[in-house]
Amino acid sequence: MKNLFSNIRLPWLIFTLLVFIALVKLGFWQSDRAIEKETRLKNITQLSQTTAMSLTEIQNFPLKEINDYPIKLKGEFEQDILFLLDNQTNEGQLGYRVYQVFTDHNQSVLVNLGWVMGSINRAEIPDIKPIKGAFEINGHIRLMDKGILLMEQNFTEVSWPLRVQQVELDKFSTVIKKNLLPFIVYVNEEETLGYKKNWQPIVMPPEKHQAYAFQWFSLALAWLILMFWASIKFNRTCDEENPINEKANNKIKDLDV
Known part of the structure; x- marks a missing residue:
């Protein structure tokens, strides 16, 4: 026993x-x-007091160090190239985040223009026209974290605006036949350009x-x-x-x- x-x-x-x-x-x-969240919040507060850099200046820094940096773009939007990031919510409503390619001194970067409401009918895509013309944009940089994809995105058949499940800059570059810079510019809230700017840098607070x-x-x-x-x-x-x-x-x- x-x-x-x-x-x-x-x-x-x-x-x-x-x-x-x-x-x-x-x-x-x-x-x-x-x-990590506390450190990032402190960093965002410090960076908000600094002068925005140009696209050329920001590329002198290591990529991993430029997250949340303020930036000023000067150039024009690429016509007819519009990405809609699916399954984005705002106050309980389902919608999309709107992304458009912006060219500054022959360098292309993806710009987040904000959130728009979607339709209950999944076959319907919001009727959004691409922004055209030259602009000066104030925003901040965000390095994208790869999420979990249940199914690989297939862009063999492309129609604009293009609905996507995740932002994949390498695949987007192939679709538009232009090399996109390895980060995204989020338009500042005070800018009138774009749509509802409801992005939060920290979704879940440190507390x-x-x-x-x-x-x-x-x-x-x-x-x-x-x-x-x-x-x-x-x-x-x-x-x-x-x-x-x-x-x-x-x-x-x-x-x-």
Whole structure:
């Protein structure tokens, strides 16, 4: 019986530790995300006080360091090239984000012009005309994070405006036969150009990540307490069963004699 109990306790201990470590790791991951968000918010506040750079100047910096930098574009929009990013919500309404290619000193960059409301009928695409002419645009840079695509985007048949599920600059470059710069310019809120500018640099604030971290750490502690209580109860049950088994064994021995 003792060997049996030992065989049960070892897997139990390993399972308990594995779950505990996983919960703690999730807690630290959320804590790290909170620190990243706090750092970015501070960086955005500092950058908002700086002078906007030109497209040529911004390319002198490493790509990974230019996120959220203010920028001033001077050039013109590419006619008839319009991308609509699908499944974008605003105050509970489903719609699209509108992107158009802008050329500044022979360099092409994708510009986010804002949000427009969509139709309940998925076959209908908003009737949006591309912006034409020369402009000076004040905005800020955003490096795009790749999301999860359930199905690869296929651009073999293109009609404008082009509805897309994710912004993929390399594929967009192939479609328009122009090399797009590896970032997007978001038009500032005070600019009259474009549509509803409801973009938020931080979707989930640091405080929420901290709350999630507290939850994961609490779950880790609760898990240890639960397993400790279950272990004590299991040991007591085993102790109660052992005397009965010993008495049964003794009776068998007496009968053999």
